[in-house]
Amino acid sequence: MTSRCFERKLETMSCDERAALQGDRLRAVVARVYEHVPFYRRRLEQHGIHPDDIRSLSDLSRLPFTTKTDFREEYPFGLFAVPMSRVVRLHASSGTTGKPTVVGYTRRDIDLWARTCARTLACAGGSRNDVVQVAYGYGLFTGGLGMHYGGEKLGATVIPMSGGNTKRQIMLMQDFGTTLLCCTPSYALEIAEVATDMGVDMRKLKLRAGLFGAEPWSARMRQAIEERLGLQAFDIYGLSEVIGPGVSSECDAHCGLHVFEDHFYPEVIDPESGQPLPDGERGELVFTCLTKEALPLLRYRTRDITRLMRAPCPCGRTLVRMERVSGRTDDMLIIRGVNVFPSQIESVLLEIEGTEPHYLIVVDRRENMDELEIQVEVNERVFSDEVRGLEALRQKVASEIFSILGLTAKVTLVEPRSIERSQGKAKRVIDKRVL
Numbered sequence: 001m002t003s004r005c006f007e008r009k010l011e012t013m014s015c016d017e018r019a020a021l022q023g024d025r026l027r028a029v030v031a032r033v034y035e036h037v038p039f040y041r042r043r044l045e046q047h048g049i050h051p052d053d054i055r056s057l058s059d060l061s062r063l064p065f066t067t068k069t070d071f072r073e074e075y076p077f078g079l080f081a082v083p084m085s086r087v088v089r090l091h092a093s094s095g096t097t098g099k100p101t102v103v104g105y106t107r108r109d110i111d112l113w114a115r116t117c118a119r120t121l122a123c124a125g126g127s128r129n130d131v132v133q134v135a136y137g138y139g140l141f142t143g144g145l146g147m148h149y150g151g152e153k154l155g156a157t158v159i160p161m162s163g164g165n166t167k168r169q170i171m172l173m174q175d176f177g178t179t180l181l182c183c184t185p186s187y188a189l190e191i192a193e194v195a196t197d198m199g200v201d202m203r204k205l206k207l208r209a210g211l212f213g214a215e216p217w218s219a220r221m222r223q224a225i226e227e228r229l230g231l232q233a234f235d236i237y238g239l240s241e242v243i244g245p246g247v248s249s250e251c252d253a254h255c256g257l258h259v260f261e262d263h264f265y266p267e268v269i270d271p272e273s274g275q276p277l278p279d280g281e282r283g284e285l286v287f288t289c290l291t292k293e294a295l296p297l298l299r300y301r302t303r304d305i306t307r308l309m310r311a312p313c314p315c316g317r318t319l320v321r322m323e324r325v326s327g328r329t330d331d332m333l334i335i336r337g338v339n340v341f342p343s344q345i346e347s348v349l350l351e352i353e354g355t356e357p358h359y360l361i362v363v364d365r366r367e368n369m370d371e372l373e374i375q376v377e378v379n380e381r382v383f384s385d386e387v388r389g390l391e392a393l394r395q396k397v398a399s400e401i402f403s404i405l406g407l408t409a410k411v412t413l414v415e416p417r418s419i420e421r422s423q424g425k426a427k428r429v430i431d432k433r434v435l
């Protein structure tokens, strides 16, 4: 029995038929970026590749990679393949330093995104009869608006709650009869905890399924969420550069996440050598956007670690599955759903007079909420200053961090030379969270 699909034909077509479609789309997108994105024309020429050389999917591995550094160097719009007059939406996620990674969408991209998010909701059994509470953040982050448009495309009733305001979230779940909840897994646990404090038994509500993603989570967290909220949990994956949520999602077989590969073609590579790995082997996930207009990326390195699985799935979808993301190849942390690179924090500290380039980032989780502490050494002059001066400096660091990350951090100023020096690679991050 095939489970619910939003676009059944495209999700269940034979693999050969899909490969032919992907091959056609790959040829078209390479020609398009060569013509419209000076960055890609240069890159392809440097690699001695002309669009005519790319004839089928098997030529994909000849193409160069795109990385987050390319976004930084082409900031803000250098990777766009259409004039700004055709871009109807911008979103952004963290860059590795002060500047964000900017992504753009044409009107057709927004429609594509709504459809892939509708597929995601249908994977979790969603239909027009559902009431979808979107508790991902709205704004530059793609989670809120992505799932919002997906819910509307499906014809469901959408509650645009955004994150936070937990008591109100719970009240509306009760009053509006929410059936599908979309939020980060850590926020789902927080909702469960607040409900307990309020004396609300979440298992008695109409909640049926939760679509959780945007950060890593474990089987243990899944079990805790399912028990406390009385719902079936589904893992959903995506990243802003590729489109946002709606890149891959779990179906009710819960054996990996189906990748919407007719639009986002996945490969897994050895992160050291860059060589493609055979199906089933773990490595770094790479995506080529086959159909996007504003930001069609060739072989974008996600830094996420997973493997691809092609065995048939009982749900009837023929889309390749990826295993739950098990880690990253770089040092990106996800704190309260916000992507944080230690280098962003470092670039803030280096700009501030009075601090030393010796710091420690401590991440912990208390009562289901991530906490970020930054310990930073001050120089001798500041250290011997009055308490008032120290407090002003502490506040300045905290507010600069907030303006770059959008996260409140506890800042602790410490004595000169008190942070342990290392003999080799500096250990700048202590992550005490147990998922």
Ligand code: DLL
Pocket: 093, 136, 141, 142, 143, 212, 213, 214, 215, 216, 217, 235, 236, 237, 238, 239, 240, 241, 244, 245, 246, 302, 304, 325, 328, 339
């Ligand atoms: O987090 C998009 C999204 C929103 C996905 C809502 C799912 C739900 P970014 O902010 O660009 O986009 O962060 C992308 O988050 O490269 C992964 O490292 C991580 N990530 C996203 N989903 C998952 C997941 C959104 N299900 C980065 N499991 C990605 C583990 C995830 N990590």
